[in-house]
Amino acid sequence: MSFAVTTIIFAFLLFTFMYFLFKLFLHSKQKTIIHEKPPGPPTLPIIGNLHILGTLPHRTLQSLSKKYGPIMSLQLGQVPAIVISSSKAAESFLKTHDIVFASRPKIQGSELMSYGSKGMAFCEYGPYWRSVRKFCTLKLLSASKVEMSGPIRKEELSILVNTLKKAALVGEVVNVSEVVENLIEDIVYKLMFGRSKYEQFDLKSLVQEGLALIGAFNLADYVPWLGIFDLQGLTKSCKKVSKALDEVLEVILTEHEQAANVNKTQKDFVDILLSIMHQTIDIEGEQNLVIDRTNIKAILLDMIVAAIDTSATSIEWALSELLRHPRVMKKLQDEIQNEVGNKRMVNEKDLKKLNYLDMVVDETLRLYPVAPLLVPRESRESTTIDGYFIKEKTRLIVNAWAIGRDPNVWSENAKEFYPERFVEKKMNYLGQEFESIPFGSGRRRCPGIQLGLITVKLVIAQFIHCFNWELPHNISPSNLNMEEKFGLTIPRAQHLHAIPSYRLNDAKLE
Numbered sequence: 001m002s003f004a005v006t007t008i009i010f011a012f013l014l015f016t017f018m019y020f021l022f023k024l025f026l027h028s029k030q031k032t033i034i035h036e037k038p039p040g041p042p043t044l045p046i047i048g049n050l051h052i053l054g055t056l057p058h059r060t061l062q063s064l065s066k067k068y069g070p071i072m073s074l075q076l077g078q079v080p081a082i083v084i085s086s087s088k089a090a091e092s093f094l095k096t097h098d099i100v101f102a103s104r105p106k107i108q109g110s111e112l113m114s115y116g117s118k119g120m121a122f123c124e125y126g127p128y129w130r131s132v133r134k135f136c137t138l139k140l141l142s143a144s145k146v147e148m149s150g151p152i153r154k155e156e157l158s159i160l161v162n163t164l165k166k167a168a169l170v171g172e173v174v175n176v177s178e179v180v181e182n183l184i185e186d187i188v189y190k191l192m193f194g195r196s197k198y199e200q201f202d203l204k205s206l207v208q209e210g211l212a213l214i215g216a217f218n219l220a221d222y223v224p225w226l227g228i229f230d231l232q233g234l235t236k237s238c239k240k241v242s243k244a245l246d247e248v249l250e251v252i253l254t255e256h257e258q259a260a261n262v263n264k265t266q267k268d269f270v271d272i273l274l275s276i277m278h279q280t281i282d283i284e285g286e287q288n289l290v291i292d293r294t295n296i297k298a299i300l301l302d303m304i305v306a307a308i309d310t311s312a313t314s315i316e317w318a319l320s321e322l323l324r325h326p327r328v329m330k331k332l333q334d335e336i337q338n339e340v341g342n343k344r345m346v347n348e349k350d351l352k353k354l355n356y357l358d359m360v361v362d363e364t365l366r367l368y369p370v371a372p373l374l375v376p377r378e379s380r381e382s383t384t385i386d387g388y389f390i391k392e393k394t395r396l397i398v399n400a401w402a403i404g405r406d407p408n409v410w411s412e413n414a415k416e417f418y419p420e421r422f423v424e425k426k427m428n429y430l431g432q433e434f435e436s437i438p439f440g441s442g443r444r445r446c447p448g449i450q451l452g453l454i455t456v457k458l459v460i461a462q463f464i465h466c467f468n469w470e471l472p473h474n475i476s477p478s479n480l481n482m483e484e485k486f487g488l489t490i491p492r493a494q495h496l497h498a499i500p501s502y503r504l505n506d507a508k509l510e
Helices: 003-029 056-070 085-095 108-113 128-137 143-148 150-169 176-193 203-215 224-229 234-258 267-276 293-324 326-340 348-353 355-367 449-468
Strands: 071-076 079-084 383-387 388-390 394-400 465-468 497-502
Touching: 056 079, 056 348, 071 224, 079 085, 085 383, 085 394, 108 203, 108 234, 128 293, 143 150, 143 449, 150 176, 150 348, 150 449, 176 203, 176 267, 176 293, 176 449, 176 497, 203 234, 203 293, 234 267, 234 293, 267 293, 293 326, 293 394, 293 465, 326 348, 326 355, 326 449, 326 497, 348 449, 355 449, 449 465
Parallel strands: 079 394
Antiparallel strands: 071 079, 383 388, 465 497
């Protein structure tokens, strides 16, 4: 046995002994007042409930909630956590007590890869986060900005349709997942960088690797003293990906700085962010909130991550379900055909008339929320909710995946893909409805909802309107693999493949 392994085992046993001594001493000194916490599974020393989470924690937590209830306690190493799994509980935590749970816990992945969590997604609640969010919402993600970026989506989709037409001519099996990911990547690059993808590096792969690392259950986040051993190798991996991402962002920023004097008809995200470097964007009068290069890289990285992986994942799941349900596919094609005809492609103005498309997207987001456990929150102070005491620094895990599949809300067919359930229920995702919360709710709700929805809807509409799709000959709708991979997002475990056949007459994109 090596010295290093012996040292780790000795340290573990010593810590366990000290832990029991501490608990024994603390128990004898405790006051008689006991605060009731939510029910939850029994814990083990040191690791608490970490051992029960499994490879698909959103499914494990849903199963546990059936036994312990929609507000459930977990002990994740040394971190107390609350898991909520119903719309009623979500409304209580994310609306009634939103300000209490408006902050984020510090996790190693975001600290290493997001420049000390200086972006929007993982930043703790405070003046800096409020200022950055307000700036990004107004200057980068407003309705007018989304509308101005329409020509980018139009151009990239037109190029893709022409490529797929060639594949259709020869009956080629298309890797739909790869096609969708590349399309979204091209749209995002044009929107954020003002240009097509860089040939010298693979930013998409780096983003996906970073997402997987941040979404992984890192022992160092829950048992900090184990962090020095890096038993999972996650610290090393995070540092490696962080360095690679930083090099990419430096190339992008430097390129824009060197072209600063070029007149552009439309400024991209990097141009807008660089325009505020060394300036204060503080909305509360605190003079120390000045945006520097590190802040810009952190904000830009958040934007890239949020835009590339989330939209592509939603589109892949929607197309997967449409292939599994030919009835729904036909109904959606008929709706688009009636509104658009068969001589042109869908444009963004058409989307407002496509009610069944809205239902298909709503049903996809209900069943496959991009972030199944959202991004974890942390309580800023102790509070009592529904009679349960929740202490400060408790981690809040919102199981959006379980909420969207709750049979008490969505009936006994909650697991089925059935868009018609939204005939009488129009979703707006503005934070007032909690039966399906794919974008979160409250102060930490995703600020890019408009951009995300219009991209997802337009791509799905174009794919379905321009082409008929069939699964490869050895796969039927009933046996299409629908397994997912867990991380911050839940993409398909296997890429989706299908065969397109062109269905329009000399289509034009007006």
